[in-house]
Amino acid sequence: MPDFLIYALIAGCAVALVAGPLGTLVVWQRLAYFGDTLAHSALLGTALGLLLHINPWWTIIGGSLLIGALLAVMQSQREHATDSLLGIISHGSLALGLVALSLASNARVDLNAYLFGDLLAVNTGDLWMIGVLGAVILGLLTRFWDPLLAVTVHDELAAVEGLPVQRLRVLQLLMMALLVAVAMKVVGVLLVTALLIIPANIARPWARTPEQMALFAAFGGVAAVMGGLAISVWLDTPTGASIVVSAVLAFLLSFGVRKFSPA
């Protein structure tokens, strides 16, 4: 197997391992649209990085955190519905990112790679970044799993029981921002949310506890990455899109088998 395929496999699986469990929280809290918004803002982060000659990793993470903070502030007002705000920020940052990218004309920019991922172009530097950030997210997720779950179930009850609900929300936001930054390499900003929500939904029919669902989602995500890479290599199709297609197939399979199998 050529090196680039091995790198792609490692990077894709690492991201899926993290995205699965984090995605279960996103699904339980119905934050899919929020994930989209964060992902779209990552394109703006990338463009800023190119314009300011800073490593885009940092501007993506910084941009996501900024968007998260912006959302938190805007949610405290009541004149605009939250989904409208998310839409405005989401599409606004995507459009602004596209405009900014075109302005950064000094750099030759492969827009497709940002929008749809470029897993086959992962190098050892990216691998390190993905490995470290993935480990950080997974570590935080494991450490704070119970409190995050308690907040998911009932935030006010969690607050009365002494959990720092606001700080936990910020923590989850931070983890999502970091994940978007790494997942962008794999499936691109337009498909990041798929990597969060599809594995969780593949896992749902088979899980009896939250932890099982997180674990199965990680496996489901890894399987989708492997399947997608195989499709991409055999049929010479775009890798990111192929991964999402294979995830959707896995979801249909999971759903169908569960639905039509005897209890």
Next chain:
Amino acid sequence: MNVSLLKLDHISVRLGDRLILDRVTLDQRRGEIVTVIGPNGAGKSTLIRAALGLIKPASGTIERAPALRIGYMPQRLNIDPSLPLTVMRFMRLGGADRSAALRALSEVGVSDLHRQPLQRISGGELQRVLLARALLRDPDLLVLDEPVQGVDVSGQTALYELIADVRTRHHCGVLMVSHDLHWVMARTDHVICLNQHICCEGHPEQVGSDPAYRALFGEHAGGVALYQHHHNHHHDLHGSVIAAHPHAGCNHSDDEHSHA
């Protein structure tokens, strides 16, 4: 005299430019059941949330007994169906161990449910599980926001009896919002009739004959009459009653409420 657990002193809560609570004072003592009644939109849940420390009042002070342990039973639990959660796992989310969780579940009579998914138990069972979760903390003060929500009529009586038992057994204070005037009048120690501000309060008998109380709930609601209003239809209680007694008690208007 029982020791004071929680004192709210003239607290006001604003939401934007709307006044939700207007200088409300409350003294919750150990062993006492304090019930807040009032029409929908009266600020009952807001008062509960302020007492829990979930929202900060714009003015007034809140004083808690040192190291006060609060058990909170929220009005409802909206868990997404995509979250696989058994009753036991839910009970242990607060950090309790398994045997304590089982004890609390059997105290409220639902220990046989501990393996069930939370989304598959009935409304009455869910309320009992929520009460058990509140009891897990060995609370000095139980705070219950409409504890019989989604419970059928026979279950409501049983649940109220259970709450009264729990108060006696744990000798804790109980602060609750209730719509069941019958129970409120029969079993609680102190009634607060709330409509942004406190219209009247006191021992149930006292409150039952207060003109302000009758203005809010109608003549038929006095004493131990069975009161049939159950949530959801908030439209007519306030409006029609006010129309029938335009000058009784305090002045209420439907949308705006200000006392200069």
